[in-house]
Amino acid sequence: MRLPTFRLRFSHHCIAYSLLMTSAASCLVTTSPALAASVTQRYAIAAGPLDNALSQFASAANVILSFSPQQTAQLRSQGLAGSYSVEQGFAMLLQGSGLQAVSQAPGSYILQAVPASGPLVLGETNINGVQQNEMNLDYAADVGYKASNSRVGTKTSTPLSETPRSVSVVTAQRMKDQKSQTLTDVLGYVPGIFAPPFAAGDSLAGDLFFIRGFNATDYGYGLLRDGLRVQGNRYDTSTEPYGLERVEIFRGPSSLLYGENAPGGLVNLVSKRPTAAPQGEVQLSYGSNNRRQLGVDVSGPLDDDGNILGRIVMLGRNAETQTDHVPDDRIYIAPSLTLNFDDYNTLTLLANYQKDHTNMELGLPAAGTLLTNPNGKLSKDTMLGDPDWNTFERETWSTGYEFTHSFNDDW
Secondary structure, eight states: OOOHHHHHHHHHHHHHHHHHHHHGGEEEEEOOOOHHHHOOEEEEEESEHHHHHHHHHHHTTTEEOOOOOHHTTOEEEEEEEEEOHHHHHHHHTTTTTEEEEEEEETTTEEEEEEOOOOOOOOOOOOOOBBOOOOOOOOOGGGGBBBOEEEEETSSSSSEEESSSSEEEEEHOOOHTTTTTOOOHHHHHHHHEEEEOSSGGGTTTOOOOEEETEEOOSSOSSSSTTEEEEEEEGGGGGOOGGGGEEEEEESSSOOHHHHSSTTEEEEEEEEEEEOOOSEEEEEEEEEEEEEEEEEEEEEESSSSTTTTEEEEEEEEEEEEOOTTOOOOEEEEEEEEEEEEEOOOEEEEEEEEEEEEEEEEOOOOOOSBBBBBOOOOOOOOTTOOSTTTOOEEEEEEEEEEEEEEEEOOOSOO
């Protein structure tokens, strides 16, 4: 969430007054105000405090808007996404606020209350837009496979282009398009990481990856969830990608930020969080080895004011594998709740529960596969063990919270 941009607004006042004072002594060749106001431009402004939204729009539209902090105090905007003219953009941002932007000079506007006689009425327009995610999250600005910001390299929301470390981000859209079923699938195309597709033969039992040649998981240092270490050893976790909003990869030494750690780097898993815009999906899939899976993801506001947001992510899977007596069964539930106390303070509660039923199959010997065996050839689906004795069961759960406070425009 952002606070009023006093410095920016002061400069707008100064520019406006300077233009008015010098207009009589200057002769400028400018575009017709009517033509400039009618030209459409594409905008992408997140929902939030009204003064921030207006300042961003005025800057993007290259116009001057003068108003006082008292006019926009405690007012919020639903944001703006799509192509609009200047007049249309101001109307959309100010909708329901009781305010209007009135043109004073070419490229200059002032904020005034809508006259008591009636609201400002514009001509009929055809507007196409996308409702914005009101939460001020790093991944809210993700577009397709492109991520803009990340916290993993600095512990503050920083543009990737300004982060002085080697950081990669795998977005939710990329995981969805790749049909990622394991963390190995997610990391398989990330530079600097080796995530064995067989994961030493037990990929179903735990996560394993190497960063810049260093084993980042066997010592329990290289895997974080929402910025906190969650792993004692690789068999403690087998990450469910359906519960993630993005995966962040930090390459290089990181002990200055995260304490004792593997020198190659770390991987941070970002959990799905509630969204201000209602959304939901149900996934039903069936695949080889009798793989049956159901996923549900529902999110949105829980009250009329949008101050309480909730999300529930659930997944159930019943599946066999290419090896006899080695299942890949899972139950995953991850509820979350966000409380927006005001424009500056937010509390998010996170929880997840996961139960796995699988096995650790370490492959087949050379004798009977690549080499001859007096007992005959081994089938590729053979399990070298006793199915009544060899099994792997894991049940994990976690709870946590994240409290955020906005001090100013940068912190």
